[in-house]
Each structure stands twice: as structure tokens, then as C-alpha cells.
Amino acid sequence: MSEFNLGQRWLSETETSLGLGIITQVDGRQVTVLFPSNEESRIYASTDAPLARLQLSEGQQGQHADDWFFTVTEVKQQNGLLIYFGQRHDDDSEVMVPESQLSHHIDINPALTRLVAGNADRHDLYLLRNQASEFYSRWQQSPVAGLLGARVGLLPHQLYVAQTVAERYHPRVLLADEVGLGKTIEAGMILQRRLLTGRNQRVLVVVPESLRNQWLVEMKRRFALSLSVFDEDRVEQAAMDGDNPFLSEQRVIVSNSFIQRGDWQQALAEAEFDLLIIDEAHHMQPESKGYSNIESLCKNISDVLLLTATPEQEGTEGHFQRLKLLDPARFNDLDNFIEEQNHYQQLAEQAEHLEGEELDKLLDQHGTGRVMFRNRRKHIGGFPARHLHTHALPEYIPEAGEPWWLEDPRVIWLMDFLKDTKPQKTLLICKTAEQVLDLAEALRVLSGMQAAVFHEQMSLLERDRAAEFFASEEDGSPILMCSEIGSEGRNFQFVQQLVMFDLPTNPDLLEQRIGRLDRIGQHGDIHIHVPYLEHSDEALLVDWYHYGMNAFEQCNPVGRALYEEFHHELEQALDFSESLPEKLLEATKSRHQQLLAEVESGRDRLQELNACRPQQAEQIIQHIQTDSDGDSLYDFMEAFWDRFGVDTEVLDEHRLFVKPSEHMRVPAIPGLTDEGMTITVDRDTALTYEDIEFLSWDHPHVQAAIELLTTEDFGSVCVAKLQNKALPAGAWFLELDYVAELAAPPAIAAQEFFPQQRFRQLFDSQGRDLSSKVPRDALTQQASFLDKKTARQIVKQLRSTAQSYIQQHQPATEQWLKKSIAKAKQEATEQLQKQKQRLVDLQQQNPSVRDAEIEAVERRLELLLKALEQPSLSLYAIRILVNQP
Numbered sequence: 001m002s003e004f005n006l007g008q009r010w011l012s013e014t015e016t017s018l019g020l021g022i023i024t025q026v027d028g029r030q031v032t033v034l035f036p037s038n039e040e041s042r043i044y045a046s047t048d049a050p051l052a053r054l055q056l057s058e059g060q061q062g063q064h065a066d067d068w069f070f071t072v073t074e075v076k077q078q079n080g081l082l083i084y085f086g087q088r089h090d091d092d093s094e095v096m097v098p099e100s101q102l103s104h105h106i107d108i109n110p111a112l113t114r115l116v117a118g119n120a121d122r123h124d125l126y127l128l129r130n131q132a133s134e135f136y137s138r139w140q141q142s143p144v145a146g147l148l149g150a151r152v153g154l155l156p157h158q159l160y161v162a163q164t165v166a167e168r169y170h171p172r173v174l175l176a177d178e179v180g181l182g183k184t185i186e187a188g189m190i191l192q193r194r195l196l197t198g199r200n201q202r203v204l205v206v207v208p209e210s211l212r213n214q215w216l217v218e219m220k221r222r223f224a225l226s227l228s229v230f231d232e233d234r235v236e237q238a239a240m241d242g243d244n245p246f247l248s249e250q251r252v253i254v255s256n257s258f259i260q261r262g263d264w265q266q267a268l269a270e271a272e273f274d275l276l277i278i279d280e281a282h283h284m285q286p287e288s289k290g291y292s293n294i295e296s297l298c299k300n301i302s303d304v305l306l307l308t309a310t311p312e313q314e315g316t317e318g319h320f321q322r323l324k325l326l327d328p329a330r331f332n333d334l335d336n337f338i339e340e341q342n343h344y345q346q347l348a349e350q351a352e353h354l355e356g357e358e359l360d361k362l363l364d365q366h367g368t369g370r371v372m373f374r375n376r377r378k379h380i381g382g383f384p385a386r387h388l389h390t391h392a393l394p395e396y397i398p399e400a401g402e403p404w405w406l407e408d409p410r411v412i413w414l415m416d417f418l419k420d421t422k423p424q425k426t427l428l429i430c431k432t433a434e435q436v437l438d439l440a441e442a443l444r445v446l447s448g449m450q451a452a453v454f455h456e457q458m459s460l461l462e463r464d465r466a467a468e469f470f471a472s473e474e475d476g477s478p479i480l481m482c483s484e485i486g487s488e489g490r491n492f493q494f495v496q497q498l499v500m501f502d503l504p505t506n507p508d509l510l511e512q513r514i515g516r517l518d519r520i521g522q523h524g525d526i527h528i529h530v531p532y533l534e535h536s537d538e539a540l541l542v543d544w545y546h547y548g549m550n551a552f553e554q555c556n557p558v559g560r561a562l563y564e565e566f567h568h569e570l571e572q573a574l575d576f577s578e579s580l581p582e583k584l585l586e587a588t589k590s591r592h593q594q595l596l597a598e599v600e601s602g603r604d605r606l607q608e609l610n611a612c613r614p615q616q617a618e619q620i621i622q623h624i625q626t627d628s629d630g631d632s633l634y635d636f637m638e639a640f641w642d643r644f645g646v647d648t649e650v651l652d653e654h655r656l657f658v659k660p661s662e663h664m665r666v667p668a669i670p671g672l673t674d675e676g677m678t679i680t681v682d683r684d685t686a687l688t689y690e691d692i693e694f695l696s697w698d699h700p701h702v703q704a705a706i707e708l709l710t711t712e713d714f715g716s717v718c719v720a721k722l723q724n725k726a727l728p729a730g731a732w733f734l735e736l737d738y739v740a741e742l743a744a745p746p747a748i749a750a751q752e753f754f755p756q757q758r759f760r761q762l763f764d765s766q767g768r769d770l771s772s773k774v775p776r777d778a779l780t781q782q783a784s785f786l787d788k789k790t791a792r793q794i795v796k797q798l799r800s801t802a803q804s805y806i807q808q809h810q811p812a813t814e815q816w817l818k819k820s821i822a823k824a825k826q827e828a829t830e831q832l833q834k835q836k837q838r839l840v841d842l843q844q845q846n847p848s849v850r851d852a853e854i855e856a857v858e859r860r861l862e863l864l865l866k867a868l869e870q871p872s873l874s875l876y877a878i879r880i881l882v883n884q885p
């Protein structure tokens with residue numbers, strides 16, 4: 001057949017996955033085609049080769065073999081070869097591209113390629129493809145994208161913080177909710193939203209070693225997010241290739257001590273992290289080891305979240321130092337900072353008389369409002385009561401040479417207590433690992449009990465195993481005995497009995513200890529037991545804490561301030577008195593009341609107003625409830641699994657088991673393992689069964705399904721049967737869907753102004769434009785399945801007419817694109833200018849608005865406008881409907 005010429009580009013109608021082929025040999029009866037992307041050759045009989053010629057027409061996009069794109073402006077023929085003239089996308093230059101120089105990849109216009117090749121899919125796959133793009137576009141615009149899929153109860157105070165911080169330009173904030181109110185969860189939500197919207201790509205998490213595993217587990221089970229642990233071994237291993245070891249992963253978690261050692265500081269600095277999260281940040285003290293390493297990370301990384309429940313654990317100055325890590329320019333003078341705090345009461349009074357935007361403005365403009373978020377139990381409500389039980393025990397004189405625990409009455413008390421409270425679980429906390437080990441020995445020797453222990457001399461794995469052994473309901477240990485490291489960060493809300501075998505002198509540490517039980521998820525009253533020896537330090541401390549500041553039964557916001565004021569007298573009393581001096585108790589009590597009244601009307605009130613604005617929080621919750629749209633998600637995924645060969649088995653009303661079958665359409669789908677998984681789209685079910693997957697539009701498997709459908713060619717061309725008696729048999733319609741997208745740096749979240757956009761055109765057999773007259777759904781309702789063979793025949797019959805319609809109506813598509821670009825430009829300019837102005841105004845009043853934030857808005861607008869100059873347009877889907885009444 002004379003139509004074949006060397007250098008021409010043809011597609012295989014039966015194997016489009018081979019990519020674009022090139023004719024390498026033509027002899028009388030045979031034609032040889034090389035498919036370079038697969039390095040395969042095929043020889044066909046020239047008379048009936050299942051091949052289709054790729055011919056781009058004006059207005060269409062082409063891809064050069066060197067990977068740049070162009071839009072065709074003119075097509076010429078020369079010696080049987082096509083020569084394309086057009087404009088390059090990257091530098092706007094005029095180009096001439098002989099067809100032999102086209103890229104072997106044909107994924108830029110999958111629908112057109114398939115049409116040319118004469119291929120068609122089933123109607124239901126086409127519908128799924130269209131749904132995928134619709135849902136994707138909706139998700140891209142959702143103000144709660146990234147907050148939909150967290151396996152958490154929808155708590156207003158957390159969602160308000162998460163949404164507010166995630167939205168900021170280069171957020172640098174202190175998350176300082178009281179112990180156990182969910183700072184880790186807030187950080188996870190912020191992280192997830194920022195990752196999924198593209199605002200951040202590379203995160204470094206720094207946590208105390210003892211919390212590393214808990215973080216990993218929490219991020220995985222609550223957010224389906226994996227973090228990669230980097231310790232000395234892993235880094236050394238990875239560094240052997242000579243590359244920066246941290247660049248091998250996007251989400252990295254390291255321990256405080258790893259940072260303190262500082263061996264990899266240079267590599268960390270060069271690893272291009274854009275978000276830093278530091279948990280238990282009160283440990284970061286200027287005098288602490290490796291502080292300068294933390295300081296330089298905070299300087300290097302644009303976005304920073306510091307987490308601590310006890311920001312003032314190391315005093316006002318310590319608190320100030322952490323604020324300084326966030327914004328050294330704003331927090332540069334401690335005296336000024338203290339002076340500012342003195343005006344909080346006055347500000348709070350003003351705030352009481354304001355509402356809505358006025359209130360927002362005042363809170364935004366003053367103090368630490370923009371930098372620090374602190375929610376308190378008192379404001380949230382609904383937490384269980386805490387009860388103190390003191391157990392005064394007689395002093396004893398230890399016998400020389402005998403272990404102390406043989407005679408200490410607290411040990412006898414503990415054994416009786418465990419008997420009395422059986423089968424309840426008890427958490428015991430004391431100061432040192434030695435004491436824990438002695439107590440474990442005591443219980444073993446005196447009562448034959450194998451108690452779970454948790455202390456710094458154990459490896460991380462051993463600690464996690466101990467916590468698991470304790471948590472196990474059936475054969476777990478009734479008691480876990482921890483040294484002070486167990487008093488931070490861990491989740492023991494399934495326990496109601498807490499024994500303090502000794503007492504810390506720092507009220508914040510006391511609160512951290514109680515916080516292991518008093519946290520979200522605690523459903524019973526908490527019983528705090530302090531067994532103490534008469535005239536011991538604990539005898540004084542228990543009175544000071546309980547009668548002086550009610551620190552056991554209430555969360556105490558001024559504990560640290562009281563400690564700072566009274567610690568000299570307290571230490572003296574501990575050294576020289578047998579009981580708490582009345583004078584010290586009275587002084588503590590009255591100062592406690594005074595300070596409490598002050599902070600509650602000042603700092604506290606401002607923090608309360610700032611950390612959660614109930615109306616806005618309510619709106620976020622409503623958005624989440626609406627945008628989750630579990631029914632649509634379930635239907636969409638069910639159709640997806642069905643079409644892609646994933647087996648499903650209904651377990652109950654809310655749970656489904658899904659597993660890859662032997663007939664998968666693609667080899668693997670991210671987020672779905674070979675063993676399969678149980679899923680739910682129902683939040684309550686996901687909270688009840690933590691081992692099953694909570695599917696949402698944020699979930700990696702759902703995102704993978706959408707990506708597969710929208711970026712590959714599944715369902716891009718279909719032929720369906722119409723049964724309309726009012727129309728002649730054989731009448732046909734051509735429905736085209738164009739998709740426009742932006743190629744922009746992910747960090748500017750361009751999708752919020754220009755999500756994936758679709759443009760539909762509908763023509764009848766005479767080429768009449770019916771786009772505005774016949775809606776898509778009306779056709780879908782009348783459309784039905786047509787067998788594959790007939791469908792392919794129809795595509796082959798109509799493909800050249802369809803191509804000419806596409807070409808003919810290209811100007812209308814471009815017109816549409818121009819309009820939507822102009823609209824997006826206007827909206828982006830208006831909104832971002834407004835955002836910038838707000839920050840500029842704020843900065844006049846409140847220096848905690850950083851220049852970097854304002855510059856980031858300017859940069860976002862600049863990059864957005866640039867990206868809007870070059871949207872990519874592709875023919876996304878083609879549906880041919882043929883009437884067979």
C-alpha cells in the first residue's frame with residue numbers, strides 16, 4: 001500500500017500501549033514499525049495492518065522527542081511526511097517539527113490518540129473517567145481538602161487551629177494546647193492539608209526518642225501518612241551513595257538526641273525541608289545541648305510548628321526563647337515581651353465588647369495571637385473529673401544492707417492497692433529508672449507479679465513492647481511503672497488509676513504526669529493516688545500542690561508562675577521542715593487566686609478567644625461533613641473496583657473488604673496491598689475499628705484511583721447506544737470533553753484558583769453544535785452498552801469526521817479557555833491583593849506578621865499569573881452516541 005512512508009508515525013490499533021511507532025521499512029507487502037518507547041518492532045501485512053496514522057491538526061498540542069510541547073499552527077505535507085509548524089510552550093518560539101521528531105510517548109492527548117487508533121472503551125468506564133475529573137476538581141477547591149481523611153472526631157478547637165495554621169503563608173507557630181488536647185493531631189492535620197494542597201513537600205519531624213514510635217503509629221493510623229525514621233545507622237548507610245541521605249525521603253522523623261549530636265547538621269541544612277515540626281519543644285533551651293542546631297534548623301526552614309503543652313515549663317524566659325525561635329525579629333527583647341503581657345487584661349476587656357471582624361482584628365493585631373494557639377480544658381468542657389486520694393504512711397528507718405523496698409510502707413500499700421483495684425489498670429510514675437527497677441523487683445519478689453516497666457535504660461523497642469504489654473486487655477500487665485520519661489507525650493487514656501510514687505517539684509511536670517490519663521478519649525473519672533511517708537518531701541509537696549493550688553484536680557495555668565515565686569521558700573521547707581509551713585501555704589493560696597483571676601481575665605481570655613472561634617470552627621465542621629460526601633465516594637470507588645478488577649466483599653452496613661483479583665486491569669494500585677484491606681467511608685466506624693482503612697477523598701488509594709482515571713487513557717473514548725424513537729436510526733452525536741490545567745509550582749496551590757476545568761461540546765451528525773441545548777445527563781440517561789466490536793467499527797467509520805469536527809470547533813474551545821483564564825486572573829489578583837493588604841495593615845500594628853509572609857503572597861500571585869499564561873488544554877474524553885431505537 002503506497003500510503004506508508006519511512007519516517008511516518010503510526011499507532012497500533014490493537015496495542016496502543018506500545019506508544020507512537022515509526023515506519024522503518026516498507027517493502028511491497030509488508031511494513032515494519034518500530035515502537036521506540038518499548039523498543040519493540042512489529043511487521044504487518046501492508047494491506048490490512050491494524051495501524052492508524054497520527055495526524056495532529058491546528059490548535060492541538062504536540063510533544064517533541066526532546067520533551068518540550070508545542071501547539072500546532074500549521075500542517076504541511078512533504079514527500080508523504082507531515083511537517084508541523086507551531087509555537088513552543090516553554091519559550092514561545094516558532095518551531096518546525098517533522099513528524100519523525102515527535103515524542104514516542106502519546107499520553108498528552110490520550111483521547112485523540114485512541115480515537116485515531118480506532119479504540120473504544122465501555123460506556124461505564126467513560127462515565128467513571130468523567131466522574132473522576134469532576135470529583136477531583138471539587139476536591140481541589142474544597143477548603144477542607146486534607147482535613148477530610150483524618151481518623152479523628154471532629155473537635156472544633158483542633159479543626160480551627162489546623163485550618164487557620166494550614167492556610168497561612170509560611171506558618172511559624174507554637175501549638176500549646178493543654179496536655180492531651182491533641183497537639184499531635186493538630187500538627188498531623190496541618191501537615192496533611194499542606195502536603196495534599198502542595199504547600200509543603202518536605203517535612204522534618206523532631207521528637208524525643210521515646211515518642212518516635214508513637215508518632216509513627218499516630219501519623220499512620222490517623223492520617224495514613226508514613227514517616228521515615230532516620231537514625232545514625234540509616235543515615236550512614238544512605239550516605240554511602242555519596243548523596244545527601246535526607247533527600248531520599250520526603251517525610252523524615254528524627255529524635256531530639258540525633259539533632260543534639262549534630263553530626264548531620266550540614267546535610268540536614270541542605271536537605272531542602274520546607275516544614276519543621278518539633279514536639280515537646282519546652283526541652284529546647286538555650287543552655288541545652290545542641291540548641292544551636294535547633295536554632296539553625298528553625299532559621300533554615302521556612303515553616304515551623306513547635307508543640308508543647310507547658311510552654312512556660314522553663315519559665316517566662318524559656319517561653320520567650322521559643323517564640324524567638326519562631327520569629328527572632330519580633331521577639332528580640334524579653335523586657336518588652338513581659339511589658340506587653342501586662343496589658344493583656346486591658347486588651348481582653350476591649351475584646352469582650354467586640355464581635356466578628358472587629359474582634360478578629362483586635363486579636364490578630366496584638367500579642368502572641370498570631371504565633372501561639374493554646375486551648376484549655378476549661379474552655380472546651382466535657383472532660384472527666386480528677387480525684388485526689390492521699391495515703392499518709394508511717395515513716396520507717398531502713399535497715400542497713402537490706403533493699404529499701406523490703407520495708408517501705410508504700411510498697412506494701414502498692415501491693416494492697418493492686419489487689420483492691422483488680423482488674424483495673426494502673427499507671428505508676430516516679431522520678432528515676434532505678435526506682436522503677438527496684439519496684440519491679442519488689443513486686444516480683446513479694447507478690448510474684450511480672451510488672452511492665454518503662455524507663456530510659458530500655459531500648460525504644462523494649463519500651464514500646466512494655467506499653468503494648470500494659471495495654472493488652474486479656475493477658476496484659478495490670479500496672480505499668482514509668483520513670484519520668486513516661487510522663488510525657490504517651491497515650492494512656494484507657495487507664496483511670498494513677499499512682500504518683502513521688503512528686504516532682506515543678507507543677508508543669510505534675511500536669512504532664514496527670515496528662516497521660518487526662519486526655520482526649522478518657523471516658524472515666526481519673527483517680528490520682530499519692531502514697532507518701534509522713535514528714536517526707538512528698539508530704540509537704542502534696543499539701544502545697546493540693547491546698548496551695550489545687551493542681552491535682554484541676555489543670556493549673558499558673559503553676560509555673562507560683563513555682564517561680566515560691567521555689568526558694570519551698571526548697572527551704574523541703575530541707576528543714578517536717579510539714580508545709582502555714583505561711584507558705586497561705587501565701588501560695590492567695591497568690592494562686594490572684595494570678596488565676598488575672599490570667600483568666602487577661603492572657604487566658606485572649607488565648608481562649610484566639611485559639612478557637614466557635615463560629616468559624618463550626619463552618620469548618622460543616623464543610624468537612626458536606627465535602628466528605630461518603631455516599632458518592634463509596635459509589636465511585638465501588639464502580640472503580642469493579643472496572644479495575646478489585647474483588648469486594650460486603651462485611652456489614654459500613655465495612656467492605658477489597659482485594660486485588662487475578663484479573664486486575666493494571667498491575668498494582670497504590671494504597672491497595674495484595675492481601676487486601678477492610679475499608680469504611682464512615683467516620684464513626686473508622687473510629688471504632690482502628691485497624692481498617694478510613695477512605696476519604698484524601699486517602700492515597702482514592703487519590704491513586706482518581707489519578708489513574710484522569711491521567712491514563714481509561715475510558716477516554718467510548719461508543720454508546722442511544723434508544724430514541726424520535727430520532728432516525730443511525731443518527732449519531734459526538735460529545736467532547738476538554739480539560740484545562742495549570743502547570744505551576746505545587747507550593748502556590750494554584751488549583752485553588754484554577755482547579756482542573758472542563759469544557760464540553762456536543763455535535764450531531766450534521767456538525768450542528770448542540771452543547772447548550774442537550775445536557776450531558778439527558779444523553780447519559782438514554783445511553784446504553786454497545787458491544788466492543790461494533791463500537792470499534794463505529795469509531796473507525798467516524799474517526800475522520802470526528803477529527804474534522806474537533807479541528808473545526810477548536811476556536812470555540814480556545815475562546816472558552818481564554819475566558820476562564822481571564823476570570824481566574826481577575827479572582828486571583830483581587831483575592832491575593834486583598835490578602836496582602838490585610839497582612840500589610842496588620843504588620844503596622846502587630847510586628848509578628850513577618851515580611852516573609854507578605855512576600856509569599858506577592859510571589860504566589862506572580863507565579864500564578866505566569867502559570868495562567870500557559871494553561872495546558874487536552875481533549876479528555878470523547879463519547880459517540882449512535883441511535884438504534
Ligand SMILES: Nc1ncnc2c1ncn2[C@@H]1O[C@H](COP(=O)(O)OP(=O)(O)OP(=O)(O)O)[C@@H](O)[C@H]1O
Pocket residue numbers: 151152153154155158177178179180181182183184185186218308309488489490491493515516519520521
Ligand atoms: N480528634 C480526635 N479524635 C480522636 N482521638 C483524638 C483526637 N484528638 C486527640 N485524640 C487522641 O487523644 C490523645 C491525645 O492527643 P495528642 O497526643 O495529640 O495530644 P497532645 O496535646 O499532643 O498530648 P501531650 O500534651 O501529652 O503531648 C491521643 O491518643 C490522640 O490519638
